[in-house]
Amino acid sequence: MLLNPDEYEDARQSRDARFDGRFFVGVLTTGIYCRPVCPVKVPMKKNIQLYPSAAAAAAAGFRPCLRCRPESSPGTPAWSGSSWKVSRALQLIDQGYLDDGTVEDLANEIRVGSRQLARLFKKHIGASPTEVAQTRRLHFAKKLIDETSLPLSEICFASGFGSLRRFNAVFIKIYSRSPGELRGVRKNQSSKSHKGLEVIELTLFFRPPFDWKALLAFLAYRHIPGVEHVTENSYARTISVEGISGDLRVEFTEGSTQLKVQINFPESRQLYHIIDRVRTIFDLRADGEKIESFLAKDEILRPIVKKHSGLRVPGCWNGFEVAVRAVLGQQVTVKAATTLVGRLAMRNGQKYSCDNPELNRIFPTPKVLITADLNDMGIVGQRITAIKQIAEMVERDDLIIDCTTATECFVEKICSIKGIGEWTAYYIAMRALSDPDAFPYSDLILCRAATKPGDALTPKQLLLLSEAWKPWRAYSVILLWAHYGAVHKPIMEKAKTTKQAKSRAAKRLHVGHSD
Numbered sequence: 001m002l003l004n005p006d007e008y009e010d011a012r013q014s015r016d017a018r019f020d021g022r023f024f025v026g027v028l029t030t031g032i033y034c035r036p037v038c039p040v041k042v043p044m045k046k047n048i049q050l051y052p053s054a055a056a057a058a059a060a061g062f063r064p065c066l067r068c069r070p071e072s073s074p075g076t077p078a079w080s081g082s083s084w085k086v087s088r089a090l091q092l093i094d095q096g097y098l099d100d101g102t103v104e105d106l107a108n109e110i111r112v113g114s115r116q117l118a119r120l121f122k123k124h125i126g127a128s129p130t131e132v133a134q135t136r137r138l139h140f141a142k143k144l145i146d147e148t149s150l151p152l153s154e155i156c157f158a159s160g161f162g163s164l165r166r167f168n169a170v171f172i173k174i175y176s177r178s179p180g181e182l183r184g185v186r187k188n189q190s191s192k193s194h195k196g197l198e199v200i201e202l203t204l205f206f207r208p209p210f211d212w213k214a215l216l217a218f219l220a221y222r223h224i225p226g227v228e229h230v231t232e233n234s235y236a237r238t239i240s241v242e243g244i245s246g247d248l249r250v251e252f253t254e255g256s257t258q259l260k261v262q263i264n265f266p267e268s269r270q271l272y273h274i275i276d277r278v279r280t281i282f283d284l285r286a287d288g289e290k291i292e293s294f295l296a297k298d299e300i301l302r303p304i305v306k307k308h309s310g311l312r313v314p315g316c317w318n319g320f321e322v323a324v325r326a327v328l329g330q331q332v333t334v335k336a337a338t339t340l341v342g343r344l345a346m347r348n349g350q351k352y353s354c355d356n357p358e359l360n361r362i363f364p365t366p367k368v369l370i371t372a373d374l375n376d377m378g379i380v381g382q383r384i385t386a387i388k389q390i391a392e393m394v395e396r397d398d399l400i401i402d403c404t405t406a407t408e409c410f411v412e413k414i415c416s417i418k419g420i421g422e423w424t425a426y427y428i429a430m431r432a433l434s435d436p437d438a439f440p441y442s443d444l445i446l447c448r449a450a451t452k453p454g455d456a457l458t459p460k461q462l463l464l465l466s467e468a469w470k471p472w473r474a475y476s477v478i479l480l481w482a483h484y485g486a487v488h489k490p491i492m493e494k495a496k497t498t499k500q501a502k503s504r505a506a507k508r509l510h511v512g513h514s515d
Contacts, residue, residue, distance in 0.1 A: 002049055002050060002051065002126075003023055003050035003051065003052055004050075005045055005048065005049075005050050008022075008023055008036070008050060009045065011036055012025065012036050012042065012048075013042055015036060015037045015038070015039075015042075016036065016037075017037055017207065017208055017257050018207050018208055018209075018288075018289040019036045019207075020035055020036060020037050020073055020074055020205060020207055020257075021035070021073040021074040021075050021076060021077070021205075021207065022036075022052075022076075022077065022207075022287060022290075023036060023050045023051065023052060024036075024050070024051045024052075024053065024054050024056070024057045024070060024073075025038070025043070025048050025049075025050060025051075025057075026048060026049040026050070026051060026057050026060060026062040027043050027047060027048055027062075028047050028048065028049065029043070029047050031061070031062055031063055032062060032063050032064070032065045033051070033054065033057035033058070033062035033063070033064060033065065033070065034065040034067075034068050034070065035065070035068040035069075035070055035072075035073050037068060038065060038067060038068035039067060039068065040065075040067055040068070051126055052076065052124075052125060052126045053076040053125050053126055053127060053132070053135075054070045054073065054075075054076070054135050054139065055076075055125060055126070055127035055131045055132040055134075055135040055136075056125060056126025056127045056131075057070075058127070058131065058134075058135050058138075058174075059126070059127045059128070059131045063174055063175065064138075064139070064142070064174065064175075066175075069142070069143075069146070070139065071138075071139030071140065071142045071143045072143065072203065072204075072205055073205060074204075074205050074206050074207050074284055074285060075094075075279075075285055076090070076125065076285075077285055077286065077287040077290075085110045085111075085112055085117070085120060086120045086121060086124045086125065088110050088403060088404065088406075089106055089109075089110055089117065089120075089121070089129060090125075090132070091403040091404075091434065092106060092109060092110075092403070092404060093106070093129060093132055093133050093136060094136065094276050094279075095273060095276050095403075096160055096272055096273060096276075097109070097133075098129065098130065098133035098160075099133070099137075099160035103117065103118070103128075103129050103130060106129055109404060110404075117129060133160075134170075136160070137159045137160040137161055137170075138159075138170060138171075138174060140158075140159045140160075140271075140272050140275075141155050141156070141158075141159035141161070141167070141171075141179070142182070143202065144158060144159065144202075144271070145179055145182055145183050146182075146183075147201065147202050147203060148198070148200050148201070148202070149198065150198065150200070150268060152164075152167075152179050152180060152183070154268040155167075155179070155268075156179075157268070157269050158268040158269050158270075158271045158272065159272065160272065167179065199262055199263065199264050200261075200262070200263040200264075200265070200268075200271065201260060201261070201262050201263075202260075202261045202263070202275065203258050203259070203260060203261075204258060204259050204261060204275070204278065204279065204284060205257055205258045205284075206257055206258070206259070206282070206284045207257070207286070207287060207288060207289065208257055208288065208289075208310070209288050209289065209292070209309045209310035210257075210288060210310045210312060211308070211309065211310030211311055211312075212252045212259070212282070212310075213232070213233075213252075214308070214310070214311055214482065215282060215283075215311075215312055215314055216230055216231075216232070216233070216234075216235060216252070218314050219235055219281075219314055221334055221338075222325065222334060222337075222338065223338065224321070224325065224338070224341050224342060224345055224363065225338065225341075225342030225345070225346070226342060226345050226346055226349065226358075226359065226360045226361035227321075227345050227349065227359070227361050227362070227363050228359075229356060229358035229359055233251060233252050233253070233254075234249060234250060234251045234252070235249070235250045235281070235282075236248065236249040236250070236356055236358070236359060237317060237359065238352050238354075238359050238361065238362050238363070239265070239274065239277075239317060239362075240350075240362045240363070240365075241265070241267070241270045241273060241274065242267075242270070244265070244266060244267050244270070245350065245352055245362050246263070246264050246265030246266065247264050247265075247352070247354045247356070247359055248261060248262060248263045248264065248265075248274065248278065249261070249262045249356070250262075250278060250281075250282070259282070261275065261278055263275075264354060277315075277317050280315035280316070280434060281314065281315045281316060281317060282312065282314075282315070283312035283313050283314065283315060286312055286313070286436075288309075288310060288312065291436075291472050291475050292305050292309060294472060295469060295472055295475060295476060295479070298468050298469060300450060300465070301469070301476060301479060304479045304480070304482070304483045305479060307483075307486070308479055308482045308483065308486075311475065311478045311479055311482060312475075312478070313430055313431070313436065313474045313475060313477075313478055314431060314478075315431055315432070315434060316431045316432050318363065318432075319400075319401025319402050319428070319432035319433070320365075320366055320390070320391070320394050320401055321363045322401075322428055322431050322432045323390055323401055323414075323428050323432065324341065324344070324369070324387055324390070325337065325341050326424050326427050326428050327383050327386050327387055327390070327419075327420065327424060328340045328341050328344070328379065328383060328387075330383065330419075330424060339378075340377065340378055340379055343377045343378070344364070344369075344374065344377065344379070345361045345363055345364065346361060347372075347373075347377065348364040348368055348369060348372045348374075349361035349362050349363055349364045350362040350364075366390075366391035366392070366394040366395045367391070367395055369387060369388065369391040370388055370391045370392055370395060374387065374388075382418070382419045383419060385418070385419065386417050386418065386419040386420055389417045389418075390414070390417065390420075393413070393417075398413070399413055399414060401428065401432050401433070402432065402433065403433055403434045405433060407426075407429045407433055407435045407437075407438055410425065410428075410429055410433060411425040411426065411429065414428070421442070422440070422441075422442055423440045423442045423443055426438050426439060426440035426441070427440050427443075430474045430477065435474060436471060436472055436473075436474045436475065437470055437471040437472065437473045437474060438473065438474045438477075439463070439466055439469075439473035439474065439476075439477060440477065441459050441462050441463040441466060442459040443477075444456070445480070445481060445484050446462060446477060446480050446481070446484075447459060447461075447462050448484060448488055449480040449481065449483050449484035449488055450462055450465060450480060453487065453488045453491040453492065454491070454492075
């Protein structure tokens with residue numbers, strides 16, 4: 001599958017970072033494929049072919065560039081014009097689904113036939129699911145070789161290769177060098193350690209515009225004490241994968257299109273899963289420029305997009321965790337919900353120790369909360385019951401809170417629990433299911449933010465209005481929340497202060513008259 005070079009020529013010539021990962025350049029004269037931001041001399045237009053994904057370029061016979069390192073690209077946007085089924089399949093492949101499963105299993109997971117899935121991938125991605133998975137493995141392995149001091153045997157299995165023989169054969173075929181030869185002098189490089197374990201440091205890229213300060217502020221306002229710690233330029237948290245505990249830290253730098261990730265985790269086989277979750281938390285795969293261009297067509301959203309460029313939809317580490325947090329946040333302030341979830345984690349979470357003293361708990365598992373005593377913490381009884389029911393459903397696999405679940409099915413299931421309404425369900429879908437079109441239309445702030453200050457739409461009116469924002473309504477939510485905080489809230493607070501001042505003045509006049 002080839003793209004029209006004319007549509008991307010300006011971006012290619014200017015090395016525009018906004019297009020990094022949206023297309024890849026196959027150079028006919030060298031047999032190499034590059035990112036559009038590659039620092040080498042821009043090849044002539046007649047000597048290139050453009051592909052929608054790295055896997056498509058690899059499937060066409062091109063080798064990855066050693067200079068721009070396609071493995072460091074933000075990747076193909078999961079929702080870039082693809083069907084829902086292709087997008088979900090890409091997310092599953094990113095999570096390593098095909099490392100152990102088959103294409104047939106993947107097709108069954110998203111309820112299509114394997115041939116239909118293959119046709120959809122060829123149409124939207126330019127490569128088969130297997131080729132996408134192979135490119136993912138290769139790219140992640142190359143990244144670990146370049147950026148860490150992990151033994152090559154660990155890199156092999158951390159990347160999803162089934163054997164060292166296969167690992168070496170693929171690298172020799174693609175790069176004409178063994179993994180050891182590619183690493184070169186890096187084998188003698190020292191690394192940081194924590195409790196005798198290597199702290200893995202990796203660099204991830206994103207496409208601008210990206211207002212990471214706003215995203216960090218969102219996470220900081222809703223952080224779970226003991227589990228998460230957020231500063232002006234970093235996010236840290238404890239993690240647990242298959243019962244094994246660890247922690248990670250993400251740091252941003254002003255004026256850069258990359259971020260640094262430090263991972264302290266004893267099992268290297270889980271590294272890709274951890275990195276995938278980091279990408280999800282910060283919505284790194286999003287094509288912000290494309291999303292904003294679409295939403296800016298709307299008269300209501302146009303000025304908001306212009307003022308709040310670069311907003312992303314914050315994801316989460318674990319769907320169950322964000323579900324519990326959402327239930328605790330019902331009908332209370334965000335600050336109050338933070339206090340409640342902190343108490344819950346402190347009482348029921350596994351103790352944890354690391355270099356960051358702010359991190360001391362692993363968020364409790366569904367199994368723990370099923371039997372946990374949640375009384376005497378200020379949590380309303382109905383919410384305790386709801387949390388336990390969610391935990392039971394998750395433990396039985398009756399409720400899956402991740403990207404493998406369609407939003408409609410998820411909303412129907414979780415709303416069957418007494419005390420959980422559509423607002424809670426769609427909020428969870430935004431952050432845990434990675435659905436870019438999830439829309440909690442009954443949210444009071446959204447109803448106010450979508451019209452002039454002092455007025456409010458009804459949920460039905462807002463839902464009707466939002467039809468023009470599909471399929472990016474989750475991003476419209478973040479935009480409207482930001483708009484409300486910047487415009488509506490100050491006006492309402494000023495009006496409230498003025499009203500209170502007038503009331504006090506009237507009271508003083510009344511008291512004076514009585515005297």
